[in-house]
Amino acid sequence: MPIVQLRNIRKVYDTKVAVDDLSFTIEPGTMFGLLGPNGSGKTSSIRMMIGITVPDSGSVSLFDQPFTRSALPRVGYLPEERGLYKKMNVLDQLVFLGQLHGLSASVASRRASLWCERLDIVEAIPKKTEDLSKGMQQKIQFIAALLHDPDLILMDEPFSGLDPVNSFLLMSTLVDLCSIGKAVLFSTHRMDQVEKFCNNIALIHRGRLVLSGSMREIKSIYPRNRVLIHFEGDDSFLNHPSIEHVKRYNGTVEIKLRPSATLAEDAQSLLAQAIAHARVSRFEVMEPTLEEIFIEKVQETSPVRNGHDNGHDLSMAQLDQPSKGGLDA
C-alpha cells in the first residue's frame, strides 16, 4: 500500500509553473529523498501532498485514499521556513501543536518530554522559544512534527542550518522511524546526504521530474567512469587520451573518462601514467555522484543553461563549474 501517490500533479502560480506533471510513489518504510535546486518545486510539491495548496490538475492520494483532510493527523510536517510562537513556552507550544493534531493535553505533554530527552534538549522545556538557539528551535520544530506519531513524515530541508552533530542526531532519528515502518520524505539540495541515507529518490528540476527510482537502480545505470586522484608533482599525465574532462582542485583532480567499452582498462592505464609522472596518494574509480547524474540529466532536458538556478546553493554552484571554470582537457 503506497503511503503517498502523486499522479501527474501540476501547479501554476500567476507567472510561474511551479510543478509540472509530477508523479511518484512512496512506500511504507522508505526514506525518500526529494531533490532539486532551490526554486525547483520541492516545497510546492510537499504543500500539495498535505492540502495546503491544491494542485491545478492531477491527483494526490495519501494512505491509498484520494486526499482528504481527515488523513492529516497521520502526517507530520516540518516546513522549510521554521515557525514557532516566539513568546510561548516550549512545553505549551508542543502541547498546543500536539492538540491540533488530535492528541489530548496529557498525552502531548508526556510525549513532548520524552522527545526532548531523546533529542537532548531537556533544559529547553521550561524556556520561552525566543530564548533558544536556532538549532534548538529547529529540534523543537522537529519534535512538533513527530509528536503525534505520524505514519508519513514530510520534512522540508530538515538539516539546513544544523551543525553536523545535530544533523546526524536528527538523521538517525529519521532512520529509526523508517525502520519501524514509517514513510519519511525529506527534501534537500544537499546530494551527499541523500546518497548516504535514502532508499528512493526523485530529482526535480523546474517543477519536472528528472529522475526517480531506488538509489541502487539509479547508480547501477551509470558506468564507473569517474576517477579521483590525489597527487603531488607533474600533472602531464592529464593528457592521457581516455580523459574526457578534468576538474582540478588543490592537489586533487576529478576526471571523467571518455565513454568506452573498456573503462576499467582505461583507468588502469591512466593510473600507470600517473605513477610514472607524479606521486599518487589516492586513486579511486567510482560511479558518478548523484550531483553529477543530476547535472547530466538537467543538461539533457534543458541544453541551454541560463544560470537561473541561483548561486545561494553551494553544491549547485559547483555543478556549474564544468561549463564556466575548471580546466578542460
Add this chain to the structure above:
Amino acid sequence: MHNVWLIARREYVERVRTRGFLITTVMIPLIMGALLFGSAFVSSKSEPGTHIAIVSSDPQLALDLQSELQQEQETRPRSAKQPQFTVDAMDIEPQSAQATQAILDQELDSGDLDGYLWIAPAPTPAPTPAKAQSDRPTFAFTPRSSEQNTLRSQLAAALGTVLMREQLAHRGIVASDADTMLQPVDILTAHAPDRDDRESAEVSITLLFVLMYMVIALYGMNVARSIIEEKTSRIFEVMLATIRPEEMMAGKILGVGSVGITQVGIWLTAALLLSASSIAANLGGQGIHVALTAAQIVYFFVYFILGYAFYSSIAAALGAMTNSEHELQQLNLFLVLPLVVCFVTLKSILTYPDSTMARVLALIPPFTPLLMYLRVSLGHPSHWTVFASIALTSASIYAIVWVSSRIYRVGVLMYGKRPSLPELLRWLKYS
C-alpha cells in the same frame, strides 16, 4: 470547532498573560480618569473668566455696565458656557484716546484682555431735541479672537439692560421697579428633574463610546498584527498542515476579541464599583457619576461585539495581505476611516440622537455599532430599527468574513510583494 477553540484559547491565554495586557488594563482607565478629573478640576478652579475693558467718557455708564455684567453671573447658575467676567471700567480723556487704544490693543495681543468695548459719546448734544435714540453713544467692541460671539451677545444684552434702566430712570421710574421689570424670565422645562440624569448619562455614554472606539480599533489592529506576526514567524504553515485557514482566522478573531471583552469587562466592573462607592463623588464633585441602565450596558456589549467582529475581520484580511507592520500602516486607513467618521459625528448625534442624519448613518453597517449604540442609549429608535441595524450588520459581517477568509487563505502563503487589486479578486475566485 475543536480547533477553533484551541486556537482561540491559546490566543487568549497568551495575551492575557502578557505584561502589556496588565499595563493597558490599569493604565487606560487611569489616563481616562486623569483626563476627566483633570478637565473637571481645571474648569472648576482656574476658569480664566473673561477679562474685558470698558472705555467710556461717561463713568456712570461704564460702572453700570460693569455691575450689570458681574451681577448677572451671580444670579444665574454657573455653567461652562458663561465665563466669569472681570470688567475694568476705564475713564478716558478724549485727547488721549489714541494712546489708550494702543495700550488696550497691546494688552489684547498679550492675552491679558479678551476684548474691549469702546463707548464713544454721542456726536454732540443734539442741537434740536430730536429722538432719544440719537443721543445714544456708539459702541465698538474689539474682541481678541473672532470666536467670541457669545461674549458679544452677552455684552449687547447687558448694554440693553443698562440703557433701558437709564431710560426708565429718566422717565421717573423707581430703580427697584425697574429691576422687577427687567427681571429675566425663566422657562421651566417639563423634564426638568431628568435633566441631571440625562446629562450624566450623556457623559457615561460618551465614555463608553470612546471606549468602544478605542477597543475596536486597538483589538482590530491586534488581530492584523498577530496575523502578520504569524506570517513572519511562518508558524501558520505548521498550522495549515492540520487545520483550515478559516478555522485559524476564526480562532484568532475569537481569541483576541475575548481579550478585549475581558478588558472592557474589568473596566466596567471597576467603574460601577467605583461609582457605587463614595470615592467618585468625593473626587469628582457633582460632575461624574455613572448613570447607566442595564439595557444600556447590554446594548453596549451587543454593539461592541458586532463592531469588533466587523472590524477585526477586515483587519484579518488586511493582515493576510501584508507582510509587515509597515505595509499594514498604509492600509490602516480602511480600518480607521469609518471609525473616525463615527467619531466626528459623535457630537451631533449626542445632541440630536433622532435626527435624520443619525437615523441614516446608524443603519450603515460600518457605522452601526458605534452610532446605533448612541441612538439606542440616548434617542428613541423604534424596535424595528434596532433589529434592522443588528440584522444588517450581522449580514455584512458574514459577507466580510467570507471574503476575508478567502483572502486569508491565499494571503498567508504569499510572501513578497503586496497583491494588487486584480490579484486580490483572483484570490477570491480560486479558493
